[in-house]
Amino acid sequence: MFTDKETFKQAFLIRLETLCGKQFEESTTRDHYYVLGHMVREHISRHWIATNERNRAQKRKQVYYLSIEFLLGRLLGSNLLNLGVRQVVEEGLRDLGIRLEDVEESEADAGLGNGGLGRLAACFLDSLATLNLPGHGHGIRYKHGLFDQKIVDGYQVELPQQWLRHGNVWEIRKEELAVEVNFWGKVEVYEQNGCLVFRHIDSKKVMAVPYDMPVIGYGTNTVNTLRLWNAEPAKTFPLHKDVMQYKRETEAISEFLYPDDAHDEGKILRLKQQYFLVAASLGSIVRAHRLQHGNLHQLHEYVAIHVNDTHPVLAIPELMRILLDEEGMSWEEAWHITTHTIAYTNHTTLSERLRMAIHLFQPLLPRIYMIVEEINERFCRELWERYPGDWGRIEQMAIIAHGVVKMAHLAIAGSHSVNGVAKLHTEILKQREMRLFYEWAPHKFNNKTNGVTHRRWLLKANPELSALITDTTGSRWIHEPETLIELKPHASDPAFQQALSAVKQQRKGKLAARIYEKTGIRVDESSIFDVQVKRLHAYKRQLLNVLHIMYLYNRLKEDPHFSIYPRTFIFGAKASPGYYYAKRIIKLIHSVADKVNNDKQTNEQLKVIFLENYRVSLAEEIFPAADVSEQISTASIEASGTGNMKFMMNGALTLGTLDGANVEIAEAVGKENMFLFGLTAEEVLNYYEHGGYRAHEYYHHDKRIKQVVDQLVNGFFPDVADYFEPIYDSLLTQNDEYFVLRDFAAYTEAHERVEAAYRDPARWWYMSAVNIAHSGYFASDRTIAEYAVDIWGISPSM
Known part of the structure; x- marks a missing residue:
């Protein structure tokens, strides 16, 4: 259908009538986008299926990239470009009196990310497909993404991001591949055939329903998959529960990216999102592996799971849960497979902020917390054998300490690779932020400087x-x-x-x-x-x-x-x-x-x-x-x-x-x-x-600095009253943490x-x-x- 512009025009007009139920003269720009998107999806479907079949047939190792964000942008233009058909489409539409630029403008930016972390993940998916590498993304299908920003009188106002208002032409819902995710409840422990068995009971169930999107390589027949998980109510739930409350709580999991975590309710929702992502993703990955190989004993030889920053780190205890509770493996074998399957990218040199209070973590994910406790116990024992008597080191490196679970520590202990994203960043991790971990396992650390497509x-x-x-x-x-x-x-x-x-x-x-x-x-x-x-x-x-x-x-x-x-x-x-x-x-x-x-x-x-x-x-x-x-x-x-x-x-x-x-x-x-x-x-x-930095010295000795800093609070901006006082205080009272005045x-x-x-x-x-x-x-x-x-x-x- 994209071989030449005449063939394209004919196919476009036929599909317009079929898909939209209207004549060309009555159609809108959004109709044109919808039709063109469907034509692209139809065009690549054979290659999409063939890519998956080829990976299965060749039994080659595949990577699954787990990320809380995928900042894709608009996909129509990049897909046409990667397929090499943009010129044909542009010329064909022009003959019909349609500007391709206008059609592209009608596509909403996918609300799946916030900044560099998510855009990097999108660039990586593009390169994986273009290099014919078997690699797929797993994320969350946020209904509203982050937010749409409006500026009113100079102030930021947040509005829900309605990117799915008109549907998403690129996705295919696959309800038959839904994964059940369990929250709350308790763990029942009993002995069977001389072994302890753990069973998660009385849980609140949520269904993770996958929506697959094609990832099209440039100038290649490879079409990989971005699988996005949507949180939906389970088909059965306790009758004594408030149905509407259960529905609201369930749908909230995949409603917004980064819900406000100023209070415990928001912290719990963020932890729910993180576990929802990894439980759904690992459930899907493991199911596919079992179908092909029968068991999970060689999982690490065929599957690589990459954790993009600390948000998906619960993949480590979740994989352990599957191997221990569902597959019946020993701890030693399960840990070997887990640590050889999972790799971790760190994206910050700021003090590790993703710490979850035990009093929130334990009741929400009781079995996962038990496994994290066991990982911590064995890890600290290993440290004690390596550094006998060095309680200070063990306290600093522990995964659980002072009432919190430290996700970055869990990531390092439970993965085979820890990489920074620039040479300087990696050196700071090794020499400062994660120095004790680097001394413990220097072979795990490496650098992979970021890139963009x-x-x-x-x-x-x-x-x-x-x-x-x-x-x-x-x-x-x-x-x-x-x-x-x-x-x-x-x-x-x-x-x-x-x-x-x-x-x-x-x-x-x-x-x-x-x-x-x-x-x-x-x-x-x-x-x-x-x-x-x-x-x-x-x-x-x-x-x-x-x-x-x-x-x-x-x-x-x-x-x-x-x-x-x-x-x-x-x-x-x-x-x-x-x-x-x-x-x-x-x-x-x-x-x-x-x-x-x-x-x-x-x-x-x-x-x-x-x-x-x-x-x-x-x-x-x-x-x-x-x-x-x-x-x-x-x-x-x-x-x-x-x-x-x-x-x-x-x-x-x-x-x-x-x-x-x-x-x-x-x-x-x-x-x-x-x-x-x-x-x-x-x-x-x-x-x-x-120490040794004194912001006041720069304020008093550089009249340029004094003038602009004073203007924050001296009425230079008469419409804001004292609104800029916290900025003034950050520079002088709080001693300018980021050295703005020094530089x-x-x-x-x-x-x-x-x-x-x-x-x-x-x-x-x-x-x-x-x-x-x-x-x-x-x-x-x-x-x-x-x-x-x-x-x-x-x-x-x-």
Whole structure:
């Protein structure tokens, strides 16, 4: 049906009438999207079935990637691109008077993630399929996802994310494969044939119903699966229970991503989500393995389970429960299989926050808690044999201690591989955050620097730049992203630089039009587009960015001889609903924007834009248009970052700290082709360990800092009363935990270097080209190839 445009048009019109029950003249854009999505699914169904059959027939090892988030974005465009039929569809629709861009716009962003963690998982699925690797995702089918962000008078307002309002054309419900998940109740213990038997009784049952979505590889026949679990009432439940309450509690499990956990009720719901994900996923994985192999004694030889951060760590005791209680294995054999099946990625250097109080954990998951207790007991015994008398070490490493279960400790003890996501991050884990565990089992630790799919973030998001690259070096980079390095000899070519500049200007024009459409603000398309888009968090230091903007505004107002190259500062960020400090930063950005954008004295040189409801589809418009990529987290805290890679692929230059993957980007492109500033990770960690930082000293000795900090509370923003006082207090009373004031002067100087470079076009476009040329290393194809060989032990299935 996609062989040529005439065949496509005929098939499209027939299916439109069949699926929508209306004539073409009566159809809507949403109808066109629905029909086109069904045509794609129909087109790949044979390959989807064949992929699963091939994996079964060849009995090859498969990996299952468990993640609480999968931030997919819109799928129509990327699926058409991966199938190689986008041009046929675009031309065919054009003949019918339909713009493919309009059809793509009608698709909702799948509400399955929040930020980098979920987008990384989506990139990994793309690379697994493209590299013909047998790898599948398991997640939760959130009805409302995180939330849709609205800005009202500068304040964030959260609305339910209605991404499933019109259904999901990509999913197939498979009710016959539902898995029963048990909560609450108690454990009955009895002896049978000389062995203890454990039975979970009086539980509250929930059905996990799978919805499968195809994951289409680029230019390949491999179609892997993303399986999303929906929580539904069991067919039978205790008659004495309140039916409606049971239904509400059940459906809440898969309703929202990250429910507010400020209170015990929210903490229990989060733990329910995590166990629901792993119990459903392992039930499905084990059932498929049993059908093929009969028993689970060789499970680890055919199955790799990867735990993406600490949310799915309950996969460890759940697999132990299956092997012990259902398969009747000894503890030793079950532990051997479990630890050789499960691998764990850590995504943070922040103090381990995912700890669950025993008084919440134990009653909700009684059998799982018993197993975690036994794991802890045996683990501590092993530590005692290794480090006799070292009670302090054992206390720090214990899985259960001081009334809580430490999920990261459980993850390390129960897996065969623990990886960080950037070289710096992994070293900090080994030398600081997880030093005792590294000393105990150094062989488990390894690094896998993150990557992003260049097909989504360059080929699809920036077709103009992609065409320029292909015209310059050929198309091999699409399949082999490392060959982007072949651009480097062209970096000094004036003709190439001119073409690169023209592409960037074209994309800036498109984003400027979008900004005007969404905000009513006109921005100077020739200004420097300086962009910081990411989750709103104190350590990511959006505050440093906005304080610097305030300084520029003050300087422009007070010094008639001071001027800057016109600058457009663009923000996009969501703050978690319960993270009130972050919400204050969002309001501060808007208050600064109101003042700056409406001041005729400054607004030709300075504009501040906040694009609400930051999401994947919006990011695809932002990255290609950016000149400057703000990656300014406090050194040592950002595990990796992936936005830095997406900006780099699109020719933006990094203004950043030596944190996360910025370090490796600097190693690749050379520090002279970035704008680095601020404390190093070693200096930050030294402050945290030994003290010595006094924010007041920077406040009192730098009049620029004093002025902008005072403006938070002195009436400079008359419409907010004392709303910014907590920000002021965080900097001075609480001694500026993330060193915003310490890095302010260096950040300001780095911006001056940005301006100097931008005023020299030959230098700027050389730097831009060098960044694009070195971005191939940061493609997820490279990352996944490393995971496949070093951790999972899987190979391509052809």
